Amino acid sequence: MNKLLAAALTTLMLGACSTPVATQYYTLPDSQFELPLGSGNEIAVQVILAEPLNNGGLVYQTDALNLNFARNNLWAAPLDQALAASFANKLNRQNPQNRYIPSHRTNSNQTLKIYVEAFNGSYEGHTVVKGYTVWPNGKGRNFNIETPQQGDGYSAMIQSLNEGLQNAATTLAY
Numbered sequence: 001m002n003k004l005l006a007a008a009l010t011t012l013m014l015g016a017c018s019t020p021v022a023t024q025y026y027t028l029p030d031s032q033f034e035l036p037l038g039s040g041n042e043i044a045v046q047v048i049l050a051e052p053l054n055n056g057g058l059v060y061q062t063d064a065l066n067l068n069f070a071r072n073n074l075w076a077a078p079l080d081q082a083l084a085a086s087f088a089n090k091l092n093r094q095n096p097q098n099r100y101i102p103s104h105r106t107n108s109n110q111t112l113k114i115y116v117e118a119f120n121g122s123y124e125g126h127t128v129v130k131g132y133t134v135w136p137n138g139k140g141r142n143f144n145i146e147t148p149q150q151g152d153g154y155s156a157m158i159q160s161l162n163e164g165l166q167n168a169a170t171t172l173a174y
Contacts (some may be wrong), residue, residue, distance in 0.1 A: 001037070006090065016125075017133075020073045022072070023072045023073075023074060024072060024073050024074070024154070025074055025075070025076040026058065026073065026074070026075060026076060026154060026155075026158055027075075027076045027077065027082070028075070028077075028079075028082045028083070028086055028158065028161070028162060029086075029096075029158070029162040030085075030086045030087045030089050030090065030162060030165075031045040031077065031082035031083070031086045031089075031161070032085065033085040033088060033089060033101075033102055033105065034089055034092075035101075036092040036096070036099050036100070037096075038099065039099070040096065040097045040098045040099045041097070041098045041099065041110070042098070042099045042101055042106060042108045042110070043098050043099070043100050043101070043108060043110045043112050043136060044101055044102070044103040044108040044111040044112065045087050045088045045091070045100050045101065045102055045103060045111075045112050045114065046083075046084060046103035046111050046112070046113050046114065047080045047083040047084045047087065047114045047115075047116055048080070048113060048114070048115045048116070049079060049083075049116050049133075050082050050115075050116065050117045050118070051117075051122075052067060052069070053079060053116060053118075053119055054079070054080075055069055055138055056074050056075055056078075056079070057069045057070035057071060057073060057074050057075070057122075058070040058073045058075070058088070058120075058154055058157070058158075059119065059120035059121070060120055060123075060157070061120055061121065061122045061123055061124075061128070061143045062123055063123055067120065070154075072102075073154050079119070081102060083114070083116060083119070083165070084102035084103060084104070084114075085102050086162070086165055087100070087114060087165065087168075087169055088100040088101060088102050090165065090169035090170075091112075091169055091172070091173060092165055094107070094169065094170065094173040095173050100112070108144040110136040111136060112133060112134075112135055112136065113133065113134045114131060114132075114133050114172075115131045115132050115133070115134075115168060116129070116131040117130045117131045117132075118129070118130035118131070119161060119171045120161075121149060121154075121157040121160070121161075123153050125148060125149055126146045126147055126148050126149055126160070127146070127147050127157055127161045127163075127164050128144075128145070128146055128148055128164070129143065129145040129147070129161060129164035129165055129167070129168050130143065130144045130145070131142075131143060131168075133172050141171065141172055143167075143168040143171045143172060145164040145165075145167045146164070146172070147159065147161070147163045147164040147167065148162045
């Protein structure tokens, strides 16, 4: 009985000694939507995420077959909305004839759908932004952008992902 009590107390004391890992929240650069000047044709930007990207955490590919989903390194805002705002901002700077607005902020009946299949860091030293679009006229384009990551850690990964988004927006712009 004493051995069982001692084991239980030891387990309890060791559990009390461990400190929980603090959760870090990250924002995507350029994800605060800026209303464009002008009065062009309004197009809603809707981002549809592949299911693995929809868990709130940052994603890192650890080898050719495995993805790691961060539990303590999370996006500060829903990723689909942050990506929609970022794409809208980038497209507005490239194409002032139209006004791109995140879909959750407009009632436009014209929608640019952006399907994001990959948005992650990689063990190979780059980030991946991959997917395809369907424009309101039915035309589509694929994008598969790999951007070198400068430095280590999630902050460097997010900077690289933002560069990949810029390149993807340039690929998508008409």
